[in-house]
Amino acid sequence: MKRALAIAFLAAVAGGVIGYYWAGHRPPTDPESERSVTQLPEPSSSELAGPAGSAIDEPLMIALAQAKNFHHKADVYLREGKFAQAMASLEEILTIAFPDGAPEAEDVTLDARARMAKLAIARGELDRAMAIVEQGIAGAKRRSFFLANLHTARGEVYEAMANLLDESSDVDDGVDGKAAAEAREARRRAIEAFDQSISINRELQRALVGEGIR
Amino acid sequence: MSRDDHVDDLLRAPDDAIDPAEQARADSFADLVDRLIEGRDLPPAMASEERALIEVAGIVRASTREVELAPERRAAVVDQMFEHVLGQAGGQVKAGGQVKTGGPGTEPTMARDAGRAEPSPDQRAPAGSDGADSGQGVSQARDGSGSAQTPDLAAYRRKRLSTIVPWTVAAAAAAAALSLALVRPAPPTDRLRVADTRPIPALPIEQRSRPADPLVGQIPRERVGGARERIDMIYADRMAGFRDRRLRGRLR
Incomplete structure (x- = not known):
């Protein structure tokens, strides 16, 4: 009798467990599918300021924290006079994997390029500075204050080039006037770059004032 | 005489x-x-x-004249007939109407004349052995003429129930588990797809990933290389939105 009751009890428990795991228990879903439930509809926003993306989540915060740390790391290297290490630290920011579609990704990388360009200018590595700036401008997908800032950095690179050419033309003392001409051309391009930056800044300012700064 | x-x-x-x-x-x-x-x-x-x-x-x-059996006797006769039928079903009753109680010499003879049971001398002693139910499978059915040993129907039914009920419960549990498995809800992917069709309340802009232009504003020329200060600002702002979203989510 007792053995039969024990068999029945065990069978009932086993049946319940099987039923629970087959019917009631949901297998864990991957984070991506869970996130899709809370996926936000694309909101209307300023075209210039760019659309807002999904909710702020851990991957975005991790990426921003990495960029922040690389900047501070570069600060430390610069205080110790280690320019190469500081540049290497800033270059790491360009390889950070931001969440797909996060507008902060472009802002952060453009700003890192602007800082790298400034450091290169300060070191007299104008060609390197120009390459950093040109790559950033070419890869930009929207007009932003950071893009405008990079145009400003580009203008500064041209300005530095012009100054350098002016110095060389003073040394040559107008043997053929080539250096002076290149200096003028560099200044012209610098002005174009600054104008481009100003144009972007004006557009953005108007857009932000028009819809209220958020 | x-x-x-x-x-x-x-x-x-x-x-x-x-x-x-x-x-x-x-x-x-x-x-x-x-x-x-x-x-x-x-x-x-x-x-x-x-x-x-x-x-x-x-x-x-x-x-x-018409003979009326006493109520006790009538009940005893009915019980004997039930026992006869049930005993045949359980293989414990011989075709000749003799009920086996499990032990040697304990075979009560069912009298057929006027429904009267005439116990043998051996039957008057308690049933010797019947497994776990020794001494319980036979009870005294009394009528006005004396006592007759008949199998205890209650004990017999208890014994049969103790055999049937556990397997019935086990079969019911297995059937319930099988039915649950067959009618289980749709896979999680389907549920997610359904959830996607529902209107989702929009998060406030502060809790969403967005361009940092409104936060940073126009960058003056003397601050072209001030990316470290700006990343600190962006990080702090996004962290505030992230914490706000997390806290609100927990309070909901």
């Missing part, structure tokens, strides 16, 4: 005077008839001729 006495009685003329011996035999026979009518036990030892006369008297009495 001897056979010669009966012969003498038969030879005696009807109008002859009754002698004391004949009167005594008549009283004795009348007493037996009374006991038969009242349903009491008959003496275990009787002459065969006398037992035949008593049986004839019982038949005559039964044929001349």
Whole structure:
């Protein structure tokens, strides 16, 4: 009798467990599918300021924290006079994997390029500075204050080039006037770059004032 | 009483005077008839001729008036018949109407005349062995004429239930598990797809990933290389939105 009751009890428990795991228990879903439930509809926003993306989540915060740390790391290297290490630290920011579609990704990388360009200018590595700036401008997908800032950095690179050419033309003392001409051309391009930056800044300012700064 | 006495009685003329011996035999026979009518036990030892006369008297009495069994006796008879049917189903009853109680010498004979059970001397002793139910499978069914041992239906049913119920419960549990498995809800992917169709309340802009232009504003020329300060600002702002979203999510 007792053995039969024990068999029945065990069978009932086993049946319940099987039923629970087959019917009631949901297998864990991957984070991506869970996130899709809370996926936000694309909101209307300023075209210039760019659309807002999904909710702020851990991957975005991790990426921003990495960029922040690389900047501070570069600060430390610069205080110790280690320019190469500081540049290497800033270059790491360009390889950070931001969440797909996060507008902060472009802002952060453009700003890192602007800082790298400034450091290169300060070191007299104008060609390197120009390459950093040109790559950033070419890869930009929207007009932003950071893009405008990079145009400003580009203008500064041209300005530095012009100054350098002016110095060389003073040394040559107008043997053929080539250096002076290149200096003028560099200044012209610098002005174009600054104008481009100003144009972007004006557009953005108007857009932000028009819809209220958020 | 001897056979010669009966012969003498038969030879005696009807109008002859009754002698004391004949009167005594008549009283004795009348007493037996009374006991038969009242349903009491008959003496275990009787002459065969006398037992035949008593049986004839019982038949005559039964044929001349309707016999009503006592309620207890009627219940005992019904129980015996149930036991007979159930015992056959369980393989414990022989076709001859004898109920096996499990032990040697414990086979009560079911009397068929007037539904009366006549227990054998061995039956009067408790049933010797019946596994775990030793001594419980047979009970005393009493009527006005005495007691007869009949299988305890309650104990028998308990025994059958103890065998059937566990397997019934197990089968029911297995059936329930199988039915749950067959009618289980749709896979999680389907549920997610359904959830996607519902209107989702928009998060406030502060809790969403967005361009940092409104936060940073126009960058003056003297701050072109000030990316470290700006990343600190962006990080702090996004962290505030992230914490706000997390806290609100927990409070919901």
